[in-house]
Amino acid sequence: MADPRVAAEQAQTRAAAEPLLRVRDLKKYFPLRQGFWAALRGQGDGLAIRAVDGVSFDLHPGESLGLAGESGCGKTTTGKLVLKLMEPTEGEILFDGRSLRDLSGADLKLFRRRAQLMFQNPYEALNPRFTIYRSILEPLLIHGIGDAQEREERVFQALERVHLSPPGNFLGKYPHQLSGGQLQRVVLARALVLEPIFLVADEPVSMLDVSVRAGILNLMREMRRELNLAVIYISHDLSLIQYMCERTAIMYLGRIVELGPTERVIGEPLHPYTQALVSAVPVPDPHHRASALLIKESVPTPIHLPPGCRFQDRCPRAMPKCREPVPLVRWEDGRLVECHLYAS
Ligand code: SF4
Numbered sequence: 001m002a003d004p005r006v007a008a009e010q011a012q013t014r015a016a017a018e019p020l021l022r023v024r025d026l027k028k029y030f031p032l033r034q035g036f037w038a039a040l041r042g043q044g045d046g047l048a049i050r051a052v053d054g055v056s057f058d059l060h061p062g063e064s065l066g067l068a069g070e071s072g073c074g075k076t077t078t079g080k081l082v083l084k085l086m087e088p089t090e091g092e093i094l095f096d097g098r099s100l101r102d103l104s105g106a107d108l109k110l111f112r113r114r115a116q117l118m119f120q121n122p123y124e125a126l127n128p129r130f131t132i133y134r135s136i137l138e139p140l141l142i143h144g145i146g147d148a149q150e151r152e153e154r155v156f157q158a159l160e161r162v163h164l165s166p167p168g169n170f171l172g173k174y175p176h177q178l179s180g181g182q183l184q185r186v187v188l189a190r191a192l193v194l195e196p197i198f199l200v201a202d203e204p205v206s207m208l209d210v211s212v213r214a215g216i217l218n219l220m221r222e223m224r225r226e227l228n229l230a231v232i233y234i235s236h237d238l239s240l241i242q243y244m245c246e247r248t249a250i251m252y253l254g255r256i257v258e259l260g261p262t263e264r265v266i267g268e269p270l271h272p273y274t275q276a277l278v279s280a281v282p283v284p285d286p287h288h289r290a291s292a293l294l295i296k297e298s299v300p301t302p303i304h305l306p307p308g309c310r311f312q313d314r315c316p317r318a319m320p321k322c323r324e325p326v327p328l329v330r331w332e333d334g335r336l337v338e339c340h341l342y343a344s
Contacts, residue, residue, distance in 0.1 A: 018097070019058035019081060020198060020230050026091035028052040028077050032303065043214060050302045051077040053254035055091075061197065064229040066245035066262065068238060068277070072299065073251040075234045079200045082232070083115055084108070095198070111248025113143050116191040118201040122183035126175045126190075132159075133171040136190045143194060158189040162219060181212030185219065202234045217244060236283050242266050252275045253302050253310040256293075270337045272315050309340065317341060 008209045029048035052074040059065050067075040082093055084100045093100045095111060096160065103111050119125035127137050136158055140151045159167035162185040175183055184204070191199060199334050205213040221244065224231055233244050241248050242262055249259040250271065258271040269275045299314070306312055308323040315322070329342040 017060055019094075020061045020063075020096060021059040022092075022094040023058070023078075023082060024056050024092040024094075025094065026052055026055040026078065026081060027089045028074075028081055028086065029089045034097055047090065047303055050254050050305065052081065052088075053302075055104075055251075055254070055256055057256065057259060059198075059230050059232065062224070063247070064224060064231045064242035064245045066178065066233045066235065066248040067251060068235060068241050068248060069251035070236060070299065072253075072302070074254040075251050075262060075304075076202055078251070079117075079202055079232060079234050083113065083117055084198055085117070109143065109177060113178055113194045114196050115198040116194065116196040116200070118191050118199060118204050119187060120203040122187045123175070125187045126183065128175050131155045131171065132173050132175075132178070132186055135175075135186060138194050139190060139194050145194070146344075147280065154193055158193040159186075160225070161192065162186070162189045164189070179212070181215060184208060184216050187218065188216075188223070193218075194231065194290065195227070197227075198230045200232045200234065203236075204233070205240070206235070206237070210244060220244065238266055250277065253305065255338065256336075257308065257311070257338045258335065259337075264333055264335055270331060270335070270342060271339050272317050272341075273311050309338075 002290070007208060026217045028051050030051060032047040032049065055074070057065065067078060069075055077086070081088050082095075082100075084093075084103065087101075095115065096173060098107070130138070133155055136155045136225070137151055139147065140154060146154065147152065155171070156167045159165065164170050164182060164185050170182070170186075175186075176294055178186065201220065205216050208216065217240065220231070223229060228247060231244075235241055245262050247260065248262040248265040248275065250265065250269075251257070252273050258265055258269065258274045266278055269278050300306065300310065306323070307316070309318070309323075309326045312318045312322040319340070326338050326340060326341075327343045328336055328338050331337055331342060
């Protein structure tokens, strides 16, 4: 583990620098398709799934940010939007000072080189008909990088960097000949061969055996430090987020409800939803007495949302005021929380 004082100094230096990624009031709505009879009755017009609904955050060079929350909270859609894999309904995404909306042609190609995605499922991320060599070579060919000899050297270096060595043992193999852990290292090598400055890792180890997860996570931490990569980790697993991320954003039904340094958000959560998530994390101590914060299990649909706080139907601390618009409060330690409990 890094020295916490050094980590705090690094975080301060970063905070003073210009963000690499600036996301403001980002929205992504998916219009609902109406059936024939609903169309006849005039139902369903204007209805939409509000997958992401007003998300704002910054990410600095070399920083790690976790996006956490239950399935359907909008974290994966947010990851796709900041990689320009889909277009937002509203809002602004600036990458290195430029709006993603304006990128096209050579600028878009350069963005594709600098911003990479690490897939959740390494078994589906690689072409089964390509050797490992060809899989890692492909992005270099697409982006026209180097001559044949330079590309070959880069493929070798990429495999060594992810500790698949000697590379000669892997280059001629096909994906089905490697284990899940080795495949995920290949996926990481393919993402890093273009020397990106920004990576989105969507549930990077959820498909792997528990026994190999720690190795992949340690490798990713090492890569981030070595390459000064800015990384967004998307996961429902708070233990992973706690281990990998300097800052954490908790998402609920398309909104960030708490955002701040990971040790504060997970160590002393403010928002009742974060408290419930944290209380559900298993602790490997037989003497530990869990103080679970119980919430109702049903998540409202992101189509018919209640006025005011979206968590009100599940929140054990809900009050009449929670039906009113919820303020975003900057708490005394600097973190942001969207909850009436903390408004003055
Ligand atoms: Fe609970 Fe009200 Fe806070 Fe929402 S605003 S999390 S309902 S206390």
